[in-house]
Amino acid sequence: MRGRRSLPTPVTLFLCGDVMLGRGLDQILPHPSEPTLHESYMRSAVEYVALAERASGGIARPVAFPYVWGDALAALEQRRPAVRIINLETSVTRSDRPWPKGIHYRMHPDNVPCIAAAGIDCCVLANNHVIDWGREGLVETLGSLRRARIEVAGAGADLASAQAPAILPLAGEARVLVFAAATDDSGVPESWAAGADRSGVHRLPDLSATTVSHIAADVQRHRRSHDVVVYSLHWGGNWGYEISPEQRAFAHRLIDTAGVDVVYGHSSHHAKAIEIYQDRLILYGCGDFLNDYEGISGHDEFRDDLGLMYFPVIDAATGQLRELSLVPTRVHRLRVNRAEGVDRRWLLAILRRECGRFGCEVTDGADGAFAVRWGAHAA
Template identity: 55%
Template sequence: MPHCNPCITLFLGGDLMCARGIDQILPYPGDPRLHEPYVKCAGDYVQLAERRNGPIPWPVDFAYAWGVALDEFRRRRPDLRLVNLETAVTRRGRPQPKGINYRMNPANLPLLEVAGIDCCALANNHVLDWGETGLIDTLHGLNAHGLSHAGAGLDQEDATAPAILPLPGGRLLLFAFATEDSGVPADWAAAPQRAGVARLADLSRQSLEQIAQHIQTAKQPGDRVVASIHWGGNWGFAIPEEQIDFAHGLIEEAGVDLLHGHSSHHIKAIEVYRQHLILYGCGDLLDDYEGIDGYAAYRGDLGLLYFADLDAHGRLSSLELQPTRQQRLSIQRAEGADRQWLQHTLSRECGRFGCTVRPTSENGFALVWPDSPH
């Protein structure tokens, strides 16, 4: 059915960490051997989750892990669905000497297809966990399944190129980048003759100008632009001033319409700057941390599904947030005290930027910002 106006709806998900325990419960589990200091078998993460919240009927079908997210997709019918895919997708390669190495069996890529994922940001600190061989397999696997991607490639030009996604009345360009403080080492950076990720050396004026040049080269009239950035550490609500300045610069000077930030394992603040959306940290969309103790104050098991409406000029019309809780390695609804925690935390963190959230009739939240149309 054709759209009667140029407004579009984007789904934005945080880190999709579908390796280890998630990979083990899917129809085609990969090699369970791990190279971590303490856990040597990926199935142990499944058992930890079961110990916490009850048995998981594994193997499960590809829809299982998405849980209520599939209901929300059917109800809201977003034009595009974008995630940060934080794993290598390979059976090959060598584990890099970093302590934690994620990989998903390529045979489990229908996990992304069943949710209708359109595009994956790959600029993160796990896509090269199995070396250049693992990255090449990841790129080939996504291509074979018709899944667009940005942020990693066979060389620097390939890694910095945007994913180009058709939209009613135009296109969406997704650029993806990662920073050193998210755990991306310098030798992972793509080079003219080296595969790797689109890595930002820093959040300097020079980095901003480089991104602006990439956007200016690719952008056509009517295009809307998303910058997906993996930045910052895993834990902590604070947002450094340099991130704020860089985000503002991307909007003011580089032509970015929406900034999709991730890396933290929990939700962070949301800002609307000059009518453009900045998600500083989306949290984890799906992971296998359910049975792991520590960092309880951040509630990494609680998350959000982000549905952003943008007008023809890329400005934010509305942002709806569906509260979620990861339970039995599946995305479920956050209810009761969990939902209240999310609302309170969002209101507190977004308050720094003059924003808050209000409950909606669908048991979700809507962002309210100065000069918002609500």
């Protein structure tokens, strides 16, 4: 982690949607993987780069490791979050044995400095791409990230390690604990579930009260005073804005019963609603942040090229949300750019519509960001 300073109260976190550094993005980095794919749509990862170039213009290769983060780096430098957490939807491996499924994401282990270039502290791995290249690929992913001193959550050598939180120390005795899990409706097969003597991901059996009680026991086993608890959930389908009553009830129970401070949801390829419940943050779907979909048609009405950088400000003493700002982004030429003009206005309108259903108001904030208000602070 970066140098630690005295912890102010409150503490700022950085969260974002899915980060897919495989396929086309891996191909433009200094150490591209062997590009052969096992998809019906494409047979080579290089073709995804060609699609992006046809849509947006040439990309000189190889790019430097920070390139893909683009304008996100300036936003991170400006806000200086204490902890930076992403959902890494990519296996980091040299394995050439794909799991028999439709799409496989792989980044070469020598490209891990790309993740470090953004100062990422924790990669959550409970998702439907981390075992794309088999359990051998998972083992190499875990090792590659840990050698880079990047913490992981949601996958491991067995169930106990997959359920264990990433522990991110701050100044003094305060910490951020990051737990991560996935559900079957996000595309995680049952065979990927970690077991007592089997590697894999932390896969939830359901969203029942019983499941929450098990999560609560895990949280309480690790939690200390002044810990901020983030629970990452890879759940739901890729498209659509609906939040099911079951999902909402589960998110509320995580807060009420398990003592979670931030519910960090993802899987949807576009941003979904935000809810502030009991002064705790619920992100139902953070959307994609980095992908290689540029130039691919289909589902255009959801604008999967647009994303958000989420900067919640949490009271470390109470876990309550004090502020929330969102920086709108757009993937262009396989890098993150600030979303501006019509793109920015489109995203703001969607957020106002979806978050308004949950009592949140999204407005223009400082420095081109969006500000989220709730409760008595909303208009």
